[in-house]
Amino acid sequence: MTPLEQICQGADTVVGRDALxxxxxxxxxxxxxxxxxPTRPDLHFGHLVxxxxxxQFQDLGHKAILLIxxxxxxxxxxxGRSAERPMLSKAQIEENYGTYVEQAFKVLDPxxxxxxxxxxxxxxxSFADAILLARQMTVAQMLERDDFSNRYGxxxxxxxxxxxYPLLQGYDSIVLNADVELGGRDQLFxxxxxxxxxxxxxxxxxxxxxxxxxxxxxGAKKMSKSYGxxxxxxxxxxxxxxxxxxxxxxxxxxxxxxLLLQSDDEIAQLRKMHPMECKKQLATKLCARFxxxxxxxxxREQFEKVFSKNDIPDDIPSFSVRQLTGSNGxxxxxxxxxxxxxxxxxxxxxxxxxxxxxxxxxKISDASHAVNASTPIVVQAxxxxxxxxxx
RNA sequence: GGUGGGAUAUCCAAGUGGCUAAAGGAAGCAGACUGUAAAUCUGUCGGGUUUCACCCUUCAAGCGUUCGAAUCGCUUUCCCACCA
Numbered sequence: 523m524t525p526l527e528q529i530c531q532g533a534d535t536v537v538g539r540d541a542l543x544x545x546x547x548x549x550x551x552x553x554x555x556x557x558x559x560p561t562r563p564d565l566h567f568g569h570l571v572x573x574x575x576x577x578q579f580q581d582l583g584h585k586a587i588l589l590i591x592x593x594x595x596x597x598x599x600x601x602g603r604s605a606e607r608p609m610l611s612k613a614q615i616e617e618n619y620g621t622y623v624e625q626a627f628k629v630l631d632p633x634x635x636x637x638x639x640x641x642x643x644x645x646x647x648s649f650a651d652a653i654l655l656a657r658q659m660t661v662a663q664m665l666e667r668d669d670f671s672n673r674y675g676x677x678x679x680x681x682x683x684x685x686x687y688p689l690l691q692g693y694d695s696i697v698l699n700a701d702v703e704l705g706g707r708d709q710l711f712x713x714x715x716x717x718x719x720x721x722x723x724x725x726x727x728x729x730x731x732x733x734x735x736x737x738x739x740x741g742a743k744k745m746s747k748s749y750g751x752x753x754x755x756x757x758x759x760x761x762x763x764x765x766x767x768x769x770x771x772x773x774x775x776x777x778x779x780x781l782l783l784q785s786d787d788e789i790a791q792l793r794k795m796h797p798m799e800c801k802k803q804l805a806t807k808l809c810a811r812f813x814x815x816x817x818x819x820x821x822r823e824q825f826e827k828v829f830s831k832n833d834i835p836d837d838i839p840s841f842s843v844r845q846l847t848g849s850n851g852x853x854x855x856x857x858x859x860x861x862x863x864x865x866x867x868x869x870x871x872x873x874x875x876x877x878x879x880x881x882x883x884x885k886i887s888d889a890s891h892a893v894n895a896s897t898p899i900v901v902q903a904x905x906x907x908x909x910x911x912x913x
Numbered sequence: 914g915g916u917g918g919g920a921u922a923u924c925c926a927a928g929u930g931g932c933u934a935a936a937g938g939a940a941g942c943a944g945a946c947u948g949u950a951a952a953u954c955u956g957u958c959g960g961g962u963u964u965c966a967c968c969c970u971u972c973a974a975g976c977g978u979u980c981g982a983a984u985c986g987c988u989u990u991c992c993c994a995c996c997a
Contacts, residue, residue, distance in 0.1 A: 767950090
């Protein structure tokens, strides 16, 4: 595969493909920019898609710039939004900044990555300069953008500041003199603004590469923290494995394609396997990427033990009945409530009613069932909650 | 500045004096079926207790009218549109 093919693989859109071909074959080290806003403390697999792409450039010897939008975050990117983003405090942003970089380095090579933040230049920008920047775009151009025009049409507010966001992002490209900028599909507009601004500034227009948005674990919406359908870099091995196993078969194919960068041929091969096995392999590989091969295999074993053989996992929390309730014989509902593993006591009653609670494999629906854990009892509540009761 | 509209539980959204812890979706959770997939069906879905019952808190906030308020009145806060 040529570098060009490699770079374009999996991409959603490439604007300036010819220029890209030229740049790649020039032998020059290209400046490749990826901007992330530290809005949340965690990176998730959605970010992985685009980080993978940046890594490819890095592996080809180009200069990867991870631009942290600490300044732009105070505005809030309107992309793909149906409402304005809430403002983040400076301290919050600062905190997220640190964890972002640390997590991004789970994918990128820290030695070869340039990290910078756009506060470096925006904090000292004068208002006059800002006005000059704002002059370069018209309201009509801004409204071309889908999310803006939808919001405008639906009477949802659009703040003037939100119009500024793409301009700032574009300005970043001028400062960095970016050859290429990467982003998710929803970033297309912002990235194109960068091209326009660079052109006005007499620079070469950056090549814009957008990556598809990864669908979340629900298989419906894009992966996003706010939808709660994400898998985070910082999730435990168990969480990563479990979450991957719960995705749908179609979603699994996407994950193979965008997270493990499998080609269509490779995916066709994978499809011959039983989807269950195929998914276990996916989960193991993704798990290994963040927690190492050993942990990943351990999770696979645990998974098979619990869900295929209906066994109980090795590592489950233990509670002493005596410590929980002050006596060594107590009513089941009270004991469970005292573990703190359940939302409320009502919740426990509901689970009992619905036959979701098993003691040593035996279904119990009586809330006042006397628990006397003279020998340890294993409690299972629903599919996922396990605990052991001791005297 | 003027006029009109709005704020309901995780989200969307009904509800204009008692039968409302609040219709209907969606998400979630549980059960059946399975491959912890999808689809489907069923149940559940504010909290507490001595749980087939009782009690407490909730419909932006505060005050008021009333035997009784998410529903009526006043004040406040926030939001939106239209006209300037």
